[in-house]
Amino acid sequence: MSLYRKLPLSRCIYRYFLLTCILPSIVILYVLFHFKFFCLSVHAKQKVDQICKSLHKKDSTGNLCLPLCVKEEINSVSCYSFKSTKRVKFKAEWKGTGIIFKSPTRITPFHWYENGKKIYPSEKQFLTALRAVVKNQLNLNLPVNTILRIMKKTIHSKDSDVLKQEEIDALSTLVQDNEFLVLSFFHGNDVFPRLIGTCGSHYATEYVEPLQVTSSLMALTDNVEEWIQRLQMAAQILELLKKLETDFQEPIHLCDIQLHHFGTHKEDESLRYMDLSKIYPKSIINRLFRNLTCQSDEDCEFYDCRSKCNRFSKTCAQGVTNNNFQVTCEKIFLGWRRSNTLIVPGLLLSEHTPSDLAAVLRHCSNPENGTGKPRRAPDANSVKRMHELIVEIEQTFVSRIIP
Structure with a gap:
């Protein structure tokens, strides 16, 4: 400090450098991270933690939940290029295959409230609504039992007769994503990546270079x-x-x-x-x-x-x-x-x-x-x-x- 007292000009130069170079750089970095122009692997791991917290609260289901959160078979979690879409959450590996986790960006709840209590549709009401979504988005006029079979297969559910409450919760979110619908109902063609599975409101596709x-x-x-x-x-x-x-x-x-x-x-x-x-x-x-x-x-x-x-x-x-x-x-x-x-x-x-x-x-x-x-x-x-x-x-x- 004594040096700066003797050299006030140096102090001014230092402050000028701080204001014109360092602070703008910090602001720019903050904006880039905040709006997800790029990210660090820690962000991907934070997203995994959020998914797993939902699983531990028994709010999530899907074939990828246990491999990701319990058995830790899904590893090498890292950021993925945000040039593709903001729906992409992170990249990982499972059984030697690269996979990309995604989730819908905009969600309209399928439930409603009565006297402050959350009310969900019955399975019949849900499947009827889902049938309308498939018709509206993909122009596929499918019977309700076909919709149920495809959805159960998509989320790898072993129970083929009914949808559990947590499965309705997950699918209510997933079916509002156009990519998820396309991969679920147009899965027989080799022009799109394969749908690997789901965990709650997230789904994973195979990685394509x-x-x-x-x-x-x-x-x-x-x-x-x-x-x-x-x-x-x-x-x-x-x-x-x-x-x-x-x-x-x-x-x-x-x-x-x-x-x-x-x-x-x-x-x-x-x-x-x-x-x-x-x-x-x-x-x-x-x-x-x-x-x-x-x-x-x-x-x-x-x-x-x-x-x-x-x-x-x-x-x-x-x-x-x-x-x-x-x-x-x-x-x-x-x-x-x-x-x-x-x-x-x-x-x-x-x-x-x-x-x-x-x-x-x-x-x-x-x-x-x-x-x-x-x-x-x-x-x-x-x-x-x-x-x-x-x-x-x-x-x-x-x-x-x-x-």
């Missing part, structure tokens, strides 16, 4: 090996999108398409789509749009799913007019544009991109060649031609580097 590109900016200049890798990646994406068109009762729309939402399955290296929070059958998206009022086409958008505004009825009467192929060509294959200026080149933009592929990609991205956001889906023949061209180019480049 997000697609990795050779450059974070996908530079226009890359070597032949990198170009081949991108072509193979694009072909896999198109194959997955085709399954979404043909392997379900009706086409499934991905309304939030991003490259890191695609991932490679560990066992067979096939592609999976990981973030299911905004995927819906076509009929559900059509209903959403037809219930919207609009003044212009810009009012007929639900993330990447788009429609057109009818100027007479002032509604998005056509339903969804684009599809997964159009959005993928626009956002993933060609890249991010702003005011018709390329900002970040896409997966298939490279110095190696031939002119015929570039033309096909442009048509897929904007079939009407209009201004503004494209709102028309490419026809099946255009998509088929694009897929064939990508595979053909990939094979040509492979033959050049393999003697």
Whole structure:
């Protein structure tokens, strides 16, 4: 302190440094942690503690409760990238398999209060309500006994006849998560991660490794090996999108398409789509749009799913007019544009991109060649031609580097 008394200027410099550098840094770190832009493993362990406290109070049930909280078979608990979704709570390992724990973000209680006492619906009332949720979200018209069987199987309950009170509690929360519903009722297809199980209001899916590109900016200049890798990646994406068109009762729309939402399955290296929070059958998206009022086409958008505004009825009467192929060509294959200026080149933009592929990609991205956001889906023949061209180019480049 005597030194600072002799050198008041040094004290001022010290205080200035403290106010302008250290304190803002502390504030920035607090904001990043508070809003979960990143986290520490201690946060994941705190979430496990919360789940286990609920189990010890006998408020939770599910096949993952004992392995997580009692037997401690689920280990290597750590944070998971928050780029995917805020519903992701933590990553762990169970029986040598990576799993991701998630939970719904918004919850509407299924119970109500009478004279201050919490009242729950009967099993029949609950299953009737659940049947309506499945119909409303997935357009599946299933009998109540089928709903019960699927739900009991999903939470791995051994009692096949009735739902226990704690099971109704858990499912009341879980069924309000679109991803949980999709994984429960569309589990027979190999386009989504597998649902591993539940514990209370949390569920776990198998870990799928997000697609990795050779450059974070996908530079226009890359070597032949990198170009081949991108072509193979694009072909896999198109194959997955085709399954979404043909392997379900009706086409499934991905309304939030991003490259890191695609991932490679560990066992067979096939592609999976990981973030299911905004995927819906076509009929559900059509209903959403037809219930919207609009003044212009810009009012007929639900993330990447788009429609057109009818100027007479002032509604998005056509339903969804684009599809997964159009959005993928626009956002993933060609890249991010702003005011018709390329900002970040896409997966298939490279110095190696031939002119015929570039033309096909442009048509897929904007079939009407209009201004503004494209709102028309490419026809099946255009998509088929694009897929064939990508595979053909990939094979040509492979033959050049393999003697």
